[in-house]
Amino acid sequence: MALSLLCPLVATFLFMQTLSADTSCTECFVQSRAAYYPNSQENGTDVGACGFGSFGATVNGGDVSAASNNLYRNGIGCGACYQVRCINNAYCSDNGVSVVITDQGSSDNTNFILSQRAFGGMALNTDTAAALLALGVVDIQYKRVSCNYPNKNITVEIDESSSNPHFLAFVIWFQQGSRDITAVQLCETQNFVCKLLDRNHGAVWTANSPPSGPLSLRMLFSAEEGEEAWVVPANNIPQDWKAGQTYDLGIQVDQ
Incomplete structure (x- = not known):
């Protein structure tokens, strides 16, 4: 359990370190x-x-x-x-x-x-x-x-095509900051076995035979300059996830 709590903190810390090295261009129209x-x-x-x-x-x-x-x-x-x-x-x-x-x-x-x-x-x-x-x-x-959604955490909506436990599809809401989400991993929280998801279309990510139990996401945020960092949200997708439901991941990424 200590490891599961540490991972989000380490990932967030590394992410913020990467962000601090960024330079911004305010007139690049x-x-x-x-x-x-x-x-x-x-x-x-x-x-x-x-x-x-x-x-x-x-x-x-x-x-x-x-x-x-x-x-x-x-x-x-x-x-x-x-x-x-x-x-x-x-x-x-x-x-x-x-x-x-x-x-x-x-x-x-x-x-x-x-x-x-x-x-x-x-x-x-x-x-x-x-x-x-x-x-x-x-x-x-x-x-x-940068995208800014006051009082909103990154959230996932489970697509109606999903069927627990055989197929999972979801879309990410309230993507914040000015970086792209270029990869997503779905991890089983007890053994931390992770599965790299496919981008089905647009912002919809899918997994056949997703891991069992509560699920933790890892999202790769990438900048145009090439910097990348994995971020682990604080909240998990529950084991009994259902099509059509939304789940607050309990994290904001503001840079």
Whole structure:
């Protein structure tokens, strides 16, 4: 039991050490274009390629976006956050809007297809938001930023396709910070036998014949510069996990 308590602390400590070595770039905006879902509700879609379901339509207050292939990155980009600002001074604010990637798609040489809420959120005010939406496609600047979910821990939702104990599929909610989750291990908590999971699609991770008993996750957080660190959440997935349930992992990763 002492080892199981020590592992999360060591992993978190190593992770924070790695983070302290990072340097940030506050002005590294990239030029591109953005459109919005023309036939959608104000919020995002609940059938996005990342596999978030209804969570993907409303996370971040509905400020979400589909991403082009180079940002979607075969699902690695799911859950990443970007500051997106349009550059027409007549309509656009300086800060723009912060969006979460929940889907894959591009249109007319865009990197982002925003929810209507997010697209209008780039505007100076409600009047200019209507004018901005009328344009349909605009020139933008964007950069990767840290995701921030106040009072929310990283959480997993068990996919409806799961069947205990034969098959487990889940998606990770509230991915925080500015790093990607590039690998996930599922570990049996008593013997700490671990199984490397497959990325099924988007942000959905799967395991055939998952380990028995309560399950501990290990998530590999990777930065663009190449630094990597495994993080072990404080809470486990219970032995009697069920399809459709969500489980709070009791950890926040803010860098």
